[in-house]
Amino acid sequence: MAYHSFLLEPISCHAWNKDRTQIALCPNDHEVHIYKKDGTKWNKIHELKEHNGQVTGIDWAPDSNRIVTCGADRNAYVWTLKEGAWKPTLVILRINRAARCVKWSPRENKFAVGSGSRLISICYFEQENDWWVCKHIKKPIRSTILSLDWHPNNVLLAAGSCDFKCRVFSAYIKEVEEKPGPTAWGSKMPFGEMLFESGGSVAADQTLVGGGGWVHSVCFSHSGNRLVWTSHDSTVSVAEGGKTGTVNSLSSETLPLLCVTFITENSIVAAGHDCYPVLFVYDGAKGSLTFGGKLDVPKQAAQKGISARERFQNLDRRASETQGTEKDLNSLHKNSIRSLVSFSPPRHIQLNSIVRFKSQISVLEGGRNQCTKFCTTGMDGGMGLWDVKTLESAMKNLKIV
Amino acid sequence: MAKNTDSARFRKVDVDEYDENKFVDEEEGGENQSGPTRLKWTLCSDNILQTRTPRYLCLSRCFFERAELLVVRVLSSFKSGDIEKAVGSLDKAGVDLLMKYIYRGFEKPSDNSSAVLLQWHEKALAVGGVGSIVRVLTARKTV
Numbered sequence: 001m002a003y004h005s006f007l008l009e010p011i012s013c014h015a016w017n018k019d020r021t022q023i024a025l026c027p028n029d030h031e032v033h034i035y036k037k038d039g040t041k042w043n044k045i046h047e048l049k050e051h052n053g054q055v056t057g058i059d060w061a062p063d064s065n066r067i068v069t070c071g072a073d074r075n076a077y078v079w080t081l082k083e084g085a086w087k088p089t090l091v092i093l094r095i096n097r098a099a100r101c102v103k104w105s106p107r108e109n110k111f112a113v114g115s116g117s118r119l120i121s122i123c124y125f126e127q128e129n130d131w132w133v134c135k136h137i138k139k140p141i142r143s144t145i146l147s148l149d150w151h152p153n154n155v156l157l158a159a160g161s162c163d164f165k166c167r168v169f170s171a172y173i174k175e176v177e178e179k180p181g182p183t184a185w186g187s188k189m190p191f192g193e194m195l196f197e198s199g200g201s202v203a204a205d206q207t208l209v210g211g212g213g214w215v216h217s218v219c220f221s222h223s224g225n226r227l228v229w230t231s232h233d234s235t236v237s238v239a240e241g242g243k244t245g246t247v248n249s250l251s252s253e254t255l256p257l258l259c260v261t262f263i264t265e266n267s268i269v270a271a272g273h274d275c276y277p278v279l280f281v282y283d284g285a286k287g288s289l290t291f292g293g294k295l296d297v298p299k300q301a302a303q304k305g306i307s308a309r310e311r312f313q314n315l316d317r318r319a320s321e322t323q324g325t326e327k328d329l330n331s332l333h334k335n336s337i338r339s340l341v342s343f344s345p346p347r348h349i350q351l352n353s354i355v356r357f358k359s360q361i362s363v364l365e366g367g368r369n370q371c372t373k374f375c376t377t378g379m380d381g382g383m384g385l386w387d388v389k390t391l392e393s394a395m396k397n398l399k400i401v
Numbered sequence: 402m403a404k405n406t407d408s409a410r411f412r413k414v415d416v417d418e419y420d421e422n423k424f425v426d427e428e429e430g431g432e433n434q435s436g437p438t439r440l441k442w443t444l445c446s447d448n449i450l451q452t453r454t455p456r457y458l459c460l461s462r463c464f465f466e467r468a469e470l471l472v473v474r475v476l477s478s479f480k481s482g483d484i485e486k487a488v489g490s491l492d493k494a495g496v497d498l499l500m501k502y503i504y505r506g507f508e509k510p511s512d513n514s515s516a517v518l519l520q521w522h523e524k525a526l527a528v529g530g531v532g533s534i535v536r537v538l539t540a541r542k543t544v
Contacts, residue, residue: 164541213539233539234532251493253530 002385003333004042006035010379012055013360014339018062020364024048025377026055032069034086050077050088057102057113064108070099076113076123078132091132093121101147107154109176114145120159122171122191137169137192147217151224155180155189158227160215166229166237168196184225184241198229198239198247213256216272221262222369226282228268230257236270238282238289250280250289259340259361263371263388269295271337271361271376277386295391335379337361473506477517488524496529500537 007027014025023042024034032055034046053072060067067086070076074095077088093099097116104111110124113134118141123134143162150157150171157171170189172180181187186195198215213232220227228238234256237249257272266284271277279292340361364385366372377383479487491499503525506518525533 212536212541232535234535251497251532251536253532255531256535 003382004385005380005382006042007381009381010335011338011360011377011381011383013058014362014375014377014383015058015060015067016362016364016375017060018065023383024058024060024067025383026058026069027381028054030054030071032058032067046086048079048086048088051075053098056098056100059102059104059111061104061108066104066108068102068104068111070102070113070115072098074098074115076102076111076121078111089132091123091134093123093134094136095119095121097144100145103148103150105150105154105171106152107177109154110171110173112148112150112157112171114148114159114161116144118143118145120145120148120157120169120171122157122173124173124176126175135173135191137171139192140194140197141167146214147229149218149220151183151185151220152222153180153183153224156183156185156195156220156224158218158220158229160218160229162214164199164212164214164231166198166215166218166227166239167194168227169194186241196227196239196241198237216256217259217270219261219268219368221265222367223265226262226265226284228260228262228282230260230270230272232256236260236268236280236289238268240284240287243287248282248287248289250291252278252291254278258336258338259376261340261361261363261371261374262368263363263366263374264369267292269340269361269371269374271340273336275333275335275337275378277337277340277361277374277376295386333376333378333380333382333384337376337378339378340374340376469502469505469509472502473511473514473518476502476506476521477514479517481520484521484524488521488528491528493529496525497533497536497540499525500529500533501540501543504537 006025009028012026012028014023016023021037022034022045023037024032026032030049030051030053032048032051033044034048035042036045048067048069051069051071051073053074055069055071057070058067065081067079068076068091069079070093074093074097076091076093076099078091079086079088081087093113093115095113095115095117099113099115099121101114102111110122113121113123115121118138120137120141121134122137123132125131126133137157141159141161141163145159145161147160148157151168154177155170155172156168158166158168160166168185170186170191170193172189172191174191180189186193189195213235215229215231218227218229225241226238227241228236230236233251234254235249235251236257237247239247255273257270257278259272260268260270263269266282268280268282269277270280276294276296279295280289281292282289338360340363360377362375363371364373364375372388373385374388375383375385488496488499499521503518503522506514
């Protein structure tokens with residue numbers, strides 16, 4: 001596991017390029033900084049200044065090498081690399097509140113932007129006018145869209161919203177693609193059609209189905225048949241296409257999780273206000289979701305005898321005689337994790353620095369099917385790189401199926 | 402003309418008062434001194450009362466207040482040693498519901514109730530974790 005501290009401010013969002021040598025991140029202001037890996041150090045090579053408000057979402061299209069950013073200034077820009085510099089193109093989203101999250105579709109011919117104006121903008125490039133156009137998905141969204149994820153078929157889009165629901169919509173644009181084949185989620189997919197909504201059918205005695213909190217993060221599995229989302233009431237839920245009547249939730253004992261991703265078809269890694277990633281295992285046959293373990297190896301504090309003086313001091317300060325190791329967070333990050341991405345760095349370096357919580361996870365290497373490495377960034381301005389194999393060997397009971 | 406010679410007392414009975422959805426077992430207050438199993442049953446029956454009663458029938462706020470008072474009374478009558486066992490017997494949904502009642506009880510402290518509720522809180526926290534408190538805060542169906 002490696003940790004690199006970029007800045008003192010929180011990292012709002014980040015995105016990796018295709019070969020994972022460059023990272024674009026927003027240091028909680030109006031700009032996007034691109035860092036390039038140079039051995040063990042990260043050097044800033046570009047600064048993208050166009051937004052007038054905080055940049056809330058960044059996504060880097062791996063194949064076409066374009067970056068899309070969206071911000072609190074209600075705009076989105078598509079950046080292309082021309083002669084060594086990134087040139088922006090404005091995309092008019094026609095929203096009257098801040099944009100919250102953005103994602104390129106798998107084939108990179110369109111992208112989706114979730115915003116506070118209770119709608120999703122699906123943007124695609126119109127060749128005749130040489131201009132990005134957008135279409136809106138409005139019904140039946142009742143509040144801000146917090147998170148988006150595309151299905152591998154380039155048409156279905158999962159959206160997590162502040163109205164406590166996770167939905168799957170069709171974002172089929174006939175100008176840029178042919179009609180999609182049937183999927184586990186449905187076969188008729190006109191634009192804007194909602195194919196799944198969580199919390200739709202709640203049985204009388206199931207008070208915890210689907211979660212009663214804002215849906216912070218959604219993720220499709222590699223095959224697209226499973227959908228996981230985390231909610232603000234500390235639950236993680238999984239739904240399977242085709243079996244949409246049953247949603248399997250797990251109420252966790254931790255603080256709410258802010259970001260989630262599949263690392264294999266059955267294993268889910270999530271992270272949030274507690275500052276460490278956690279593993280969940282989903283059993284498709286039994287339809288059950290279980291807690292797999294905490295994915296954080298704290299530094300082993302030197303075990304020494306506690307003197308009488310320390311004992312009384314602890315009693316005075318903390319009303320307990322034991323050494324308070326719980327006072328400092330024994331985790332790599334020390335503030336909420338906001339994003340999580342699967343990744344592959346060439347080497348991992350152990351760094352013993354104080355960090356704060358995480359808020360983003362991204363899969364770096366191996367895709368969502370067989371992730372071998374993932375990366376987390378957080379409110380502490382740092383980025384942690386996690387190696388799945390190392391974690392598996394470090395924690396004896398951890399099993400990634 | 403015919404005269405009705407049967408008893409007419411039934412006409413004075415208020416059927417709505419005996420509606421089973423409004424049924425609150427008043428005797429439980431007196432029987433609380435019996436063993437822990439009885440109390441555990443009482444606690445669980447309260448939860449059943451809460452979850453099975455359709456909400457649109459609980460029109461009056463006083464129904465909830467009566468339920469709260471009853472639960473706090475039941476919780477206070479447990480012996481401290483038995484609290485852990487009782488919490489252990491509840492499932493996840495039960496622990497979350499218990500947390501909701503505990504926080505409700507905190508809102509209206511009376512005599513010794515807060516101290517007892519704090520003991521319950523500690524045991525419920527050990528089982529439910531911080532997540533159960535988050536669910537009390539974010540739950541849309543309040544107790």
